[in-house]
Amino acid sequence: MAPRSDEQFEAMRQNTIQRITHSALQLFSEKGYKNTSVAEIAKRAGISKGLIYNYYDSKEEVLKGVIEGFRSMKDEIVQEGVTIENALDQFFMMIEHQIGFVKMMMSFSLDVNEMPIVEEFVHEKAEEGIQLYTPLLEKIGFEDPETEAWFLSTLLQGTAILTIVSHEDYPLEKMKKKIYQRYKINKA
Amino acid sequence: MAPRSDEQFEAMRQNTIQRITHSALQLFSEKGYKNTSVAEIAKRAGISKGLIYNYYDSKEEVLKGVIEGFRSMKDEIVQEGVTIENALDQFFMMIEHQIGFVKMMMSFSLDVNEMPIVEEFVHEKAEEGIQLYTPLLEKIGFEDPETEAWFLSTLLQGTAILTIVSHEDYPLEKMKKKIYQRYKINKA
Amino acid sequence: MAPRSDEQFEAMRQNTIQRITHSALQLFSEKGYKNTSVAEIAKRAGISKGLIYNYYDSKEEVLKGVIEGFRSMKDEIVQEGVTIENALDQFFMMIEHQIGFVKMMMSFSLDVNEMPIVEEFVHEKAEEGIQLYTPLLEKIGFEDPETEAWFLSTLLQGTAILTIVSHEDYPLEKMKKKIYQRYKINKA
Amino acid sequence: MAPRSDEQFEAMRQNTIQRITHSALQLFSEKGYKNTSVAEIAKRAGISKGLIYNYYDSKEEVLKGVIEGFRSMKDEIVQEGVTIENALDQFFMMIEHQIGFVKMMMSFSLDVNEMPIVEEFVHEKAEEGIQLYTPLLEKIGFEDPETEAWFLSTLLQGTAILTIVSHEDYPLEKMKKKIYQRYKINKA
DNA sequence: CATGAATGAGCTTTCATTCAT
DNA sequence: TATGAATGAAAGCTCATTCAT
Incomplete structure (x- = not known):
């Protein structure tokens, strides 16, 4: 045959x-x-x-295979005409639908396991975040947009971890609203 | 003998x-x-x-022994006359001097599913935080102090994780200042 | 097609x-x-x-297939009119050009206990050697040709193993000469 | 307790x-x-x-442990006043009583297994042999004692391998006698 | 006749835990 | 109370062999 x-x-x-x-x-x-x-x-x-x-x-x-799968999936967002609203939408989409992956990555970045690919990925993501948010925040009038970008990252990381850990108690919707408000985004 | x-x-x-x-x-x-x-x-x-x-x-x-050690150590703060400033001081003291323990606990709360004591401790801490912050935030005039308490927790958790993960890049001092300002605390 | x-x-x-x-x-x-x-x-x-x-x-x-390949290849030598010189020539040809196979066979005969075909082949070869050498040595005047055949086999096996193991140091040509001399063979 | x-x-x-x-x-x-x-x-x-x-x-x-055990055991022989007879006695003692170890070492030296310690040991032993035999053979009148030392090594290695492989047929005693005779040693 | 994805037994190694002293 | 030799289950990994196509 x-x-x-x-x-x-x-x-x-x-x-x-x-x-x-x-x-x-x-x-x-x-x-x-x-x-x-x-x-x-x-x-x-x-x-x-x-x-x-x-x-x-x-x-x-x-x-590595699992991580690469996500790596190759992300570049779509970093586009022309993106707004802070898009970026946040994107983030909350991830929190709501890919929480498993987020949890895995957080877990790794805390585990000091000598895994270059993980550290690399985490650093990459962190830096990418700052570089994405900074100009968007500048555009909407923040005076020190880089510091604000770190502040935003802090909020988002905190949101992620509390969503994972206190899933039942954490008022995700309320937090989301507060964050959007901070950036003058009006979600009906 | x-x-x-x-x-x-x-x-x-x-x-x-x-x-x-x-x-x-x-x-x-x-x-x-x-x-x-x-x-x-x-x-x-x-x-x-x-x-x-x-x-x-x-x-x-x-x-469990290690965790218990910390458990028994914490109740001092929850006292009469405590202010939001005291609570934040306490938190940043921990970030700056007990980051190892913080890291371990975060790692556990993400990693381990079958360790009731860890989950319990993490939940306890989260709830304790909310219950500690809520009245303090009410006292300084927040309208919805519980939601703000969750917002503050979000900020603090985010601060913790970024301090651990992006230690070199993370502008901890600037974040600290921004957080204190939010609560009208004036650290010279 | x-x-x-x-x-x-x-x-x-x-x-x-x-x-x-x-x-x-x-x-x-x-x-x-x-x-x-x-x-x-x-x-x-x-x-x-x-x-x-x-x-x-x-x-x-x-x-087994590999070994059979060699088995079927060897019978040519055992012919009429063969001399001890031919036999030695044949042996050294093998040492010089088929050392890989020799090494493999030696390795097997030492290593593997549960491979009948290997043991059989090794025994066969040993016996074949004795039966080939004995009459040839008798012809050139040895009194106890069978014992001398074993002695010759000893020399040849020793030559093989030292060629494999101490390839760089072993004076193969000198040994060859000494062996030929022992049997009154004059290689110019 | x-x-x-x-x-x-x-x-x-x-x-x-x-x-x-x-x-x-x-x-x-x-x-x-x-x-x-x-x-x-x-x-x-x-x-x-x-x-x-x-x-x-x-x-x-x-x-390595097994090999070291033997390594540390051997130095006794290389002493003052040693004769070729002593050296041969020593060798045949080994053949007769430690054949297992000999087999193992031969097996290893043929297996190309990237085991530095084995190759080292084998080389060491080979060289040691030559350096031990050369002066002894000179003493009893051999003209080119180093070449004779290699010849002797060849005989001994051949003896070892045939003892291992053709244990039942190999006339060890006769070979022993022939070897002793070559060096004018008279074992009653 | 030819392919290579798929299987599973067996290998080396690690480590939480036990126990005689 | 204190020791560390001893155990054995379970881990990651290899590879001869099978089989649907």
């Missing part, structure tokens, strides 16, 4: 990679990286332990 | 417990809970591995 | 087998049997892993 | 180390390094897998 075509193989590969990164993200954010075993990732992905090593050289590479 | 008195034994016990929790706190905040072995704690404490199990039933109990 | 003829298929088969045994021999002697993976053999042979199992039932069978 | 004394601990340690190196030597020479698992070593030593790692950092370190 003829072997599978390249397209077939590629489709299988992509499907498997999807399953791996998907399960890994779930588990890493649920239980942390250290508390998640490769066996568990495999189990949740519905594949064998060994297969993971067909795609990633190590558990750490799986993590 | 004359047998030691009960007091002497008790003093030895307390000393040993001190050494264990002290080393554990250091290591947990340096390397994380999972990355710290019981052997390392013992080594840094200058005692044997076995002795730890004379005082704690498990590594997790050691962690 | 016209279906290939049986001869064509057979030629393809032979070609594939060749590539497999060739790569396997190379790798086994470079890195040892245990340190060589089936994947590597396939890669060096330029075929897929699975195809190897079309020709051999297991990695061990591949090894 | 008082903890065990230092002497008691040391005795336990020595006993365990003995058991580990003993089992390891046995298994490595029976089945080769790669074919022996740490679990097997532990089982034969009558201890747990984990305990081995209390004494050695890795399986490779266990091997």
